[in-house]
Amino acid sequence: EAGVVQSPRYKIIEKKQPVAFWCNPISGHNTLYWYLQNLGQGPELLIRYENEEAVDDSQLPKDRFSAERLKGVDSTLKIQPAELGDSAVYLCASSLEVQAGRDNTEAFFGQGTRLTVV
Amino acid sequence: AQSVTQLDSHVSVSEGTPVLLRCNYSSSYSPSLFWYVQHPNKGLQLLLKYTSAATLVKGINGFEAEFKKSETSFHLTKPSAHMSDAAEYFCVVSIIGGSYIPTFGRGTSLIVHP
Numbered sequence: 001e002a003g004v005v006q007s008p009r010y011k012i013i014e015k016k017q018p019v020a021f022w023c024n025p026i027s028g029h030n031t032l033y034w035y036l037q038n039l040g041q042g043p044e045l046l047i048r049y050e051n052e053e054a055v056d057d058s059q060l061p062k063d064r065f066s067a068e069r070l071k072g073v074d075s076t077l078k079i080q081p082a083e084l085g086d087s088a089v090y091l092c093a094s095s096l097e098v099q100a101g102r103d104n105t106e107a108f109f110g111q112g113t114r115l116t117v118v
Numbered sequence: 119a120q121s122v123t124q125l126d127s128h129v130s131v132s133e134g135t136p137v138l139l140r141c142n143y144s145s146s147y148s149p150s151l152f153w154y155v156q157h158p159n160k161g162l163q164l165l166l167k168y169t170s171a172a173t174l175v176k177g178i179n180g181f182e183a184e185f186k187k188s189e190t191s192f193h194l195t196k197p198s199a200h201m202s203d204a205a206e207y208f209c210v211v212s213i214i215g216g217s218y219i220p221t222f223g224r225g226t227s228l229i230v231h232p
Contacts, residue, residue: 003161004161031218033220035222040225041224041225042208042222042223042224042225043162043208043222044222045219045220045221048219056219091161091162093162093220106152106164106167107220108164109154109161109162109163110161111160111161112161
């Protein structure tokens with residue numbers, strides 16, 4: 001079974017340009033996450049989807065970042081315009097819908113997209 | 119609110135000696151706890167997870183962790199380090215029954231010397 005697939009793996013852009021990342025979660029996983037990982041730090045949540053609904057986007061910088069998951073499967077994360085400080089690894093993860101008392105809380109991660117803004 | 123603290127940014131051991139990576143958590147609910155490993159230029163891989171069953175959890179590659187509620191800890195151990203264990207390790211906390219958001223510690227870099 002394929003895991004979480006992200007593309008591209010690497011992206012180099014000039015500042016002020018737009019960029020988009022794509023994520024295909026594991027089949028059947030209702031929950032999708034986008035994380036930001038700066039060098040030497042742990043991943044930080046940007047946004048969480050339950051199916052097509054964004055249920056937690058409090059950490060998403062909405063002035064320049066946007067995300068969508070139109071059919072509740074694939075998702076895209078966009079930055080427009082990119083800034084130098086956006087250079088980081090962007091991770092996508094998915095999991096089954098979390099239910100109380102169920103042992104189904106594991107999140108599966110893609111390999112990430114490493115963004116370099118110059 | 120929930121948070122996780124990894125007490126050491128770097129841990130250095132010799133091959134064949136024990137490994138201890140420390141993690142403390144805070145959570146308003148009964149937590150689910152995980153350890154993930156990240157090798158250079160690779161994705162995050164789950165080592166083990168605790169979800170309110172046995173407090174001693176065994177994972178892959180000989181790693182295990184013990185949930186201690188009284189100490190709010192979930193330390194990761196391995197009896198004998200291997201060179202291939204050199205990587206970044208993340209402790210992750212989430213909750214059941216509330217808003218589930220996997221929250222990461224800052225990571226501990228494990229260095230293994232020959």
